[in-house]
Amino acid sequence: MDKHQQYKRAFNHFDANGDGKISASELQRCVESIGRGGELSLADAEVAVVLIDSDGDGLLCFEDFVKLVEFGVGEEEKANDLKETFRLYEMEGSGCITPKSLKRMLSRLGEIRSIEECSLMIHHFDLDGDGELNFDEFKVMMSC
Secondary structure (H helix, E strand, O other): OEEEEEEEEHHHHOOOOOOOEHHHHHHHHHHHHHOOOOOHHHHHHHHHHHHHHHHHOOOOOOOHHHHHHHHHHHHHHHHHHHHHHHHHHHHOOOOOOOOOHHHHHHHOOOOOHHHHHHHHHHOOOOOOOOOOOOHHHHHHEEEE
């Protein structure tokens, strides 16, 4: 079985309702079943889906799933993609993601969240406790 077939098999396994997409809750169960260092909260799964979702429907298609699985492949390309993604979410030139900038970007993606919800999402990965995500904290979040 080649890599593509393995990915498709895994995708179909985690696509619990068989709709051809993986939701945040299905992603959460996927990560928990793999056991890669613990649990993934639903809020964190929702953030991951928003960041990876290529068509903006709030779900991961097979191609998005492959991107997620292959996150460990092509380090330089990944680093560049991660920097580009970070720039989408940060406040213009501030070097950090604030609850306000996260809310703005999620709104652009069709996800309506309150500032409080965005603060809570950020809090999970805010290692220095300043209420914002710098790039290093963002990398930690994306590696979960």
